[in-house]
Amino acid sequence: MRIIIYTGKGGVGKTSVAAATALRAAAMGYRTVIISTDAAHSLSDSLEFQLSGQVLPITKNLDGIEIDMQYELENRWKEIQKYLSDFLASQGMDGVTAKEMAVFPGMELMSALFYVEEFHKQKKYDLIVMDTAPTADTLRLLAFPDTANWYFDRLFHMLRNVLRVARVTVGKFISTPLPTDRFLRDLEQLRERLGYVEDLLSDPEITSVRLVVNPEKMVISETQRAYTYLCLYGYTVEAIVINRILPDELGDGYWKSKLEEQRKYMAIIDEAFSPLKMLTAKMMPREVLGMKALDRLADELFGKDDPTKIYSTESPMKMFDEDGASVLAIKLPFPMNQKLELYTRKDDLTLQVGAFKKSITLPHSMTNKKILGADMDEGWLKIRFEGEKVAKRKGGKGRRGRKAARKTS
Numbered sequence: 001m002r003i004i005i006y007t008g009k010g011g012v013g014k015t016s017v018a019a020a021t022a023l024r025a026a027a028m029g030y031r032t033v034i035i036s037t038d039a040a041h042s043l044s045d046s047l048e049f050q051l052s053g054q055v056l057p058i059t060k061n062l063d064g065i066e067i068d069m070q071y072e073l074e075n076r077w078k079e080i081q082k083y084l085s086d087f088l089a090s091q092g093m094d095g096v097t098a099k100e101m102a103v104f105p106g107m108e109l110m111s112a113l114f115y116v117e118e119f120h121k122q123k124k125y126d127l128i129v130m131d132t133a134p135t136a137d138t139l140r141l142l143a144f145p146d147t148a149n150w151y152f153d154r155l156f157h158m159l160r161n162v163l164r165v166a167r168v169t170v171g172k173f174i175s176t177p178l179p180t181d182r183f184l185r186d187l188e189q190l191r192e193r194l195g196y197v198e199d200l201l202s203d204p205e206i207t208s209v210r211l212v213v214n215p216e217k218m219v220i221s222e223t224q225r226a227y228t229y230l231c232l233y234g235y236t237v238e239a240i241v242i243n244r245i246l247p248d249e250l251g252d253g254y255w256k257s258k259l260e261e262q263r264k265y266m267a268i269i270d271e272a273f274s275p276l277k278m279l280t281a282k283m284m285p286r287e288v289l290g291m292k293a294l295d296r297l298a299d300e301l302f303g304k305d306d307p308t309k310i311y312s313t314e315s316p317m318k319m320f321d322e323d324g325a326s327v328l329a330i331k332l333p334f335p336m337n338q339k340l341e342l343y344t345r346k347d348d349l350t351l352q353v354g355a356f357k358k359s360i361t362l363p364h365s366m367t368n369k370k371i372l373g374a375d376m377d378e379g380w381l382k383i384r385f386e387g388e389k390v391a392k393r394k395g396g397k398g399r400r401g402r403k404a405a406r407k408t409s
């Protein structure tokens with residue numbers, strides 16, 4: 001089974017590209033399901049097919065679902081939500097507010113991840129396409145399994161303490177509802193299931209992330225940042241989709257300066273994202289609505305190629321700790337036989353080797369850190385930054401981080 005996740009800034013065409021990919025894959029015979037995790041669902045509009053919070057068949061080989069939080073809450077989160085709202089109410093929170101607060105944002109994210117888990121266990125599909133919310137929310141979704149593990153550990157610890165204290169101070173603790181066995185079991189199960197999804201998402205033979213951009217300044221900056229963090233979390237980013245490219249035929253008139261601007265931004269996209277595989281689609285003369293229009297978009301993107309193809313099983317950029325230094329490793333598409341120049345400015349790193357120039361948004365942990373050195377290691381340029389001085393978060397790196405580190409060492 002393959003999982004393809006499309007992400008990018010709002011309005012760049014994630015939903016259209018995801019729908020086009022799913023339709024094309026289904027037409028080629030792959031049993032496909034498309035999941036929309038954006039609370040502002042627009043997949044139904046794009047496909048001109050009304051989806052719901054439950055899986056529905058769309059066409060031959062294609063099913064779809066728009067995750068509906070209300071439905072999820074009523075069916076999946078009852079027990080946990082009940083305990084949390086009782087707990088908050090016992091702490092003096094007004095009943096209605098407590099009920100609202102017990103819907104923590106992670107629930108929506110987890111629901112989406114649990115569908116991925118269920119689809120994988122059912123073996124009903126060859127391909128899952130995820131149409132996600134704009135980058136910030138999606139980064140939260142994709143960082144979720146790691147972060148959640150960390151919280152679960154502490155939550156268990158706290159609840160065990162609550163139970164212990166409750167036993168010795170019988171009576172005094174009456175106002176705090178004790179977690180039921182059912183609640184603790186539910187929580188334990190959640191944790192196991194997240195671990196399962198995490199394994200799927202971190203397997204480069206299964207999951208790949210494709211970034212969607214437009215040739216515009218603000219879009220590119222946000223996408224660079226997302227690219228950095230996705231690599232940091234250990235996801236395999238294997239392609240970038242450049243959507244809504246204005247055709248040169250627009251010529252000399254009204255669009256002249258727009259086309260010049262676009263050429264400049266295409267060069268910037270190349271500097272920022274090469275050697276990622278680049279898929280392109282031009283700006284269509286109409287909104288991309290309905291299956292026919294989506295099919296044309298798929299032609300643009302993939303031609304006759306298989307849209308489920310794995311372009312690469314590793315991201316061309318990785319971050320990890322090594323011997324006390326923070327390392328940024330970048331795959332270079334050529335042998336290093338010329339002088340390397342590195343410049344940093346705030347969270348921006350520029351590297352130049354001969355005519356090759358690359359710009360990278362640094363993660364927080366490497367921003368404003370001294371560069372200790374750089375060397376080549378089997379096609380990877382490893383840039384070493386001064387390590388963290390402050391004590392690290394206990395528990396260290398997540399599973400994916402460790403995996404990524406192992407691969408390059």
Ligand SMILES: Nc1ncnc2c1ncn2[C@@H]1O[C@H](COP(=O)(O)OP(=O)(O)O)[C@@H](O)[C@H]1O
Pocket residue numbers: 008009010011012013014015016017042243244245281282283284285286287288289
């Ligand atoms: N290549 C394209 N040419 C013309 N319109 C496009 C193209 N790609 C997307 N659109 C339109 O742009 C709008 C936003 O696209 P959408 O896929 O919903 O973006 P996102 O999911 O990233 O917010 C929609 O009206 C869509 O039909």
Ligand SMILES: [Mg+2]
Pocket residue numbers: 014015016038042131132
């Ligand atoms: Mg969308």
